[in-house]
Amino acid sequence: MQFQEQTSERIRESIKSSPIAILPMGAVEAHGPHLPLGTDNFLAEELSKRLAERVNGWVLPILPYGQVWSLSDFPGSLSVRNETLIHLLTDLGDSLVRQGFRIWVILNAHLGNAVAVKEAARNLYERHPGFRVFYFFYPGTQKVISEVRERPPVHPTYFHACEMETSYMLYLAEEKVDMSKAIDDVPEIPQESDFTPTPWSTFTRSAVLGYATLASREKGERVIEAALDRMTEIVVRAKADLNDEV
Numbered sequence: 001m002q003f004q005e006q007t008s009e010r011i012r013e014s015i016k017s018s019p020i021a022i023l024p025m026g027a028v029e030a031h032g033p034h035l036p037l038g039t040d041n042f043l044a045e046e047l048s049k050r051l052a053e054r055v056n057g058w059v060l061p062i063l064p065y066g067q068v069w070s071l072s073d074f075p076g077s078l079s080v081r082n083e084t085l086i087h088l089l090t091d092l093g094d095s096l097v098r099q100g101f102r103i104w105v106i107l108n109a110h111l112g113n114a115v116a117v118k119e120a121a122r123n124l125y126e127r128h129p130g131f132r133v134f135y136f137f138y139p140g141t142q143k144v145i146s147e148v149r150e151r152p153p154v155h156p157t158y159f160h161a162c163e164m165e166t167s168y169m170l171y172l173a174e175e176k177v178d179m180s181k182a183i184d185d186v187p188e189i190p191q192e193s194d195f196t197p198t199p200w201s202t203f204t205r206s207a208v209l210g211y212a213t214l215a216s217r218e219k220g221e222r223v224i225e226a227a228l229d230r231m232t233e234i235v236v237r238a239k240a241d242l243n244d245e246v
Helices: 007-016 039-055 082-099 111-129 140-150 162-171 218-245
Strands: 020-025 104-108 132-135
Touching: 020 132, 020 140, 039 104, 039 140, 039 162, 039 218, 082 104, 082 111, 104 218, 111 132, 132 218, 162 218
Parallel strands: 020 104, 104 132
Antiparallel strands: none
16 A cells, blocks of 8 residues: 555544555665666565555655665765664654554665664664564575575675676566676675775676676565565564554
8 A cells, every 4th residue: 555645534544454654765876787776766665565465554655765875986876874864764753653653664675774774763662662663674585595596695795786686676677677788797895895984886896796697587586575475474473463452
C-alpha cells in the first residue's frame, strides 16, 4: 500500500489495523557503466513493495539520498552527511509515532547509510520505547550468496555493481540494466581502507567491485527472496507481539 496515494481520512481509519510503515532508503551514486545512478533507490523501492504485500504494511515515499562519501569523486554521486540523515530519520520517526504507527521498517539498500540509520533507531528507542524500528540491509542472505556466487568477493564487506548487486537489479528492475556494458573490475583494495577514510577513486575508476558479467536474474531471485523471507519473519513476529500487548 502506497502511503502517499491515500487520503488523510483513509490513513486515520487504517493505521490501527495496519500499524507498519516501510521506508525505502537508497542513494544516488556511480554504479559502473551498466547500472544507473539510482540503483540503490530502485532496489529499495521494489523490496519495500514486496515486503509490504507480505506484511500488510504502508510504503512511505522513498528517501533517495544517502551518505556516499566514498564515491563522491565519481560523476553523478550525491552525498548527504550522516548528521543530516540522523536528524531527518529521527524527526520522521517522531511523526510516525504521533500518527499511531507501531512498527517502522527502514529498508536500506545502501551500506553507507548504515551508521546514520542505526543512530536514528537508537534515538527513537530512547524517545519511544514501545515503537519498534527495524533497519534491514539484505538480512538472511549470507548462506545463499555463498551458494550462488561464482567468484569470491573483492572485499569481505563491500559489494557494489558486481556479480551480486547486478543480479539483484536483474531480478527486481531488469529493464534498467544494460548487460552489454557490464565489466569485471577486481581492484586491489588496500588494507588501510578499513581503518582510515579512503575514497574509492584511489583504487577503482569504474566503481565496480568484482565480476558484473557473472550476474544473472536467477542469482538475484534466490538472494532477494531469502532476504524477503527473513524480513517477513521478523516483522510478522513483531506484529504478533503488538497483538499480545492489547
